[in-house]
Amino acid sequence: MRFVFVGGLAVGVDFMVYFGLLFLLSGISTPLAKAISYICGATVSFVGHRSFVFAAHDRQARHQVLPFIILYGSSLIANNLINQVILNLTGVRVLAWFIAICSSTTINYLGMKFGVFRDGSLHLPKM
Numbered sequence: 001m002r003f004v005f006v007g008g009l010a011v012g013v014d015f016m017v018y019f020g021l022l023f024l025l026s027g028i029s030t031p032l033a034k035a036i037s038y039i040c041g042a043t044v045s046f047v048g049h050r051s052f053v054f055a056a057h058d059r060q061a062r063h064q065v066l067p068f069i070i071l072y073g074s075s076l077i078a079n080n081l082i083n084q085v086i087l088n089l090t091g092v093r094v095l096a097w098f099i100a101i102c103s104s105t106t107i108n109y110l111g112m113k114f115g116v117f118r119d120g121s122l123h124l125p126k127m
Helices: 002-024 030-053 062-090 093-116
Strands: none
Touching: 002 030, 002 093, 030 062, 030 093, 062 093
16 A cells, blocks of 8 residues: 555656646657656655555665666656657547556566565554
């Protein structure tokens, strides 16, 4: 539930920034708006996942920032490419955004769980 909560918050930031930029700045390119919104969501994700989800306090944040940037940089490329392909195929911005964010969320979860925050344990509810 914590992963879903933090992920949902990060996705919400991404969504608001992306569509906000497209609405407010009519001349902004779609890839630039997507990149900016993704970086905003990634910032929320790092802070929330590091402290609230994976309890990765045993390592200093500075040792986790570079792997996180590499993971999210790779995921940003995938997100932007998927967004553009779906947008070109369908012309539906919300659908393109949704498919792109679902794809990059999967990549990010696996990368955080088995890479960036591998020393932190995932908080699971007590039974």
